[in-house]
Amino acid sequence: MTHPCLTCGACCASFRVDFSVHETQELGGDVPDGLAVQVTGATRRMRGTDHSPPRCAALTGQVGTRAACGIYEWRPSPCREFAAGSEACDRARMRQGLPPYPAEATWT
Ligand code: SF4
Numbered sequence: 285m286t287h288p289c290l291t292c293g294a295c296c297a298s299f300r301v302d303f304s305v306h307e308t309q310e311l312g313g314d315v316p317d318g319l320a321v322q323v324t325g326a327t328r329r330m331r332g333t334d335h336s337p338p339r340c341a342a343l344t345g346q347v348g349t350r351a352a353c354g355i356y357e358w359r360p361s362p363c364r365e366f367a368a369g370s371e372a373c374d375r376a377r378m379r380q381g382l383p384p385y386p387a388e389a390t391w392t
């Protein structure tokens with residue numbers, strides 16, 4: 285079995301993703317400016333994550349089938365810190381009609 289995230293993407297289509305303006309390329313960070321929308325002077329948000337339903341503009345593929353982050357190396361800190369297998373992960377998966385994150389023994 286491949287890594288569960290590669291056939292999921294639910295977290296990228298469930299939550300607002302906000303981060304410091306200092307993470308944008310504009311201020312020397314990595315996140316492409318065109319994918320970041322202004323929230324406040326100090327905060328940016330991944331484009332699409334506050335839509336209804338949410339879907340990050342950087343997400344490629346289809347949630348629940350085959351998904352990938354189009355800016356994986358340049359993704360913002362909330363994405364880097366999001367833990368696969370966490371309660372939030374399972375919540376996102378459930379919202380998308382997916383089963384809970386599988387036990388590691390079943391996919392490694
Ligand atoms: S919701 Fe969980 S399993 Fe799905 S992509 Fe995000 S971290 Fe991976």
Ligand code: SF4
Nearest residue numbers: 296340342343353363
């Ligand atoms: S930047 Fe990448 S990892 Fe973060 S929400 Fe968007 S698609 Fe998902």
